[in-house]
Amino acid sequence: MNLQSIQAIAFDLDGTLVDSVPDLAASANAMRVELGLPELPRDIVQSYVGDGIAVLVHRSLTADHHGTADDDLLERGFPIFMRHYAHNIANATRPYPETETGLELLKTLGLPLAVVTNKSEMLAVKLLKELNLMDYFSIVVGGDTLPERKPAPEPLRHAAEVMGVPPENMLMVGDSHNDFLAAKAAGCPSVGVLFGYGDMTELSRNEATKPDWLINKLPEIYEQLRGTEQQVSFE
Incomplete structure (x- = not known):
């Protein structure tokens, strides 16, 4: 990677x-309880995260990572989830340790920053503001901003275009297979965070989902980019 x-x-x-x-x-559990279903363990719901709210709702309703709820159940469940989540989006959600420090440091380098998420744009903006x-x-590019979402490359290409840089000059930082598949398809170098939801060991075994670089905290990106004279190749 040429920093x-x-x-x-x-x-x-x-x-x-x-x-x-x-x-x-x-x-997810408020939705299930209102529909007369038992609650799910938090780690199970965590395994459902990453492909957007609609997919999360399908998985949570069926208690199956590959599940698709029938139309009647989805029609009843989706509004319950959205109502509850919109009103409680930042009750316990917090930035990871040193996230704000890392963002502050990166801004000192004069680099434009983007969020590219599969969360709906409205909810992503609401959460970031709160x-x-x-x-x-x-x-902020959400899962519904464009016709395609990650792992398609279009969201990253769109973000790069808006910020006025070629995709190959934009770093993608993520934790899931969708992030790295999208980055490779768009031609972006990628960084994987070791503190997120994805299993970086497993993702790194597959060339298609292997990030170029792994970090334990966001300030590490600043520490590497600060040395503008160096060119580093990460294995």
Whole structure:
């Protein structure tokens, strides 16, 4: 990875910038209880996160990672989830340790920053505002901003275009297979966070989902980019 070429950075949201599972799980279980279903363990709901709210609702209703709820159940469940989550989106969701420090440091380098998430744009913006993170970002691309979402490359290409940089000069920071598949398809270098929801050991075994670089905290990106004269190849 040629660090000198990095001109912008895009971040996934859930599992990368913030730990949102407590509130997502609470809303999923509020939905299930209202429908007369038993609650799900938080770690099960966590395994359902990453492909957008609609998919999360399907999985939570069926208690199956590959499940699809029937139309009647979805029609009853989805509004319950959305109502509860919209009103409780930041009850227990918090930025990961040193996230704000990392964003502050990266802004000192003059790099435009983006959020590219499969969460709906409305909910992503609402969450960022409630956590006082919105001002760090030039653009938020949600799962419903464009016809395609991650792992398709279009959201990353769109973010790069808006920020005025080639995709190959934009770093994608994420925690899931969707992030790295999208980055590779868009031609973006990628960074995997070791503190998120994804299993980086497992993701790194597959060339298609292997990030270029792994970090334990966001300030590590600043520490590497600060040395503008160096060119580093990460295994």
